[in-house]
Amino acid sequence: MREVLHRWQKLGREGLWELPGRGGKPKWKEEDIEFLTECLKNEPRTYNSVQLAQKLEKERSLKLSPDRLRRILKKKGLFGNERGRATKENKKVQYAKSNSSDLDMLEWAAAAGEIDLKYLDESGF
Known part of the structure; x- marks a missing residue:
């Protein structure tokens, strides 16, 4: 709290904003999402998030939880009502x-x- 107050006194309102680069970095890359996009488009079967997470771990050695993967794909418009x-x-x-x-x-x-x-x-x- 003291740090925030000192930043506010020195920088005003701008001192209250978080600096860029905070938080965890994504484990996945855009190529991983493109790989899943191709799988969803080209393969005749449908997948749920658990199956997609298993496929990603098996074929790309990337471990993401099904919940996290679902959120990423929904944000990209590839999973849920859009697909x-x-x-x-x-x-x-x-x-x-x-x-x-x-x-x-x-x-x-x-x-x-x-x-x-x-x-x-x-x-x-």
């Missing part, structure tokens, strides 16, 4: 629950490129 065939179904279900209109759901699916929506009459149906 895979099964999650497209989850998005449809979530959308259907939030909006009961069938037309809205069809328009959403057409906008996502999952179906071709054709209007046959002037009323929009």
Whole structure:
């Protein structure tokens, strides 16, 4: 506490900010995430975070907890609702629950490129 007060007296508000480089450094590299991205895209099977952590340890000799790996991949947009065939179904279900209109759901699916929506009459149906 004394150190913080002295920094504040000497530097003002700027003395209260943490210096860059604090905290633990990441164990993983961007190449590791690219490796997992390729696995997720090219392999026909789906993975959970435990399986991905095991694959990373086996093939890249990098030990990350499944929890940490899940957070990294979610931050990169590669794991969770943004990935895979099964999650497209989850998005449809979530959308259907939030909006009961069938037309809205069809328009959403057409906008996502999952179906071709054709209007046959002037009323929009």
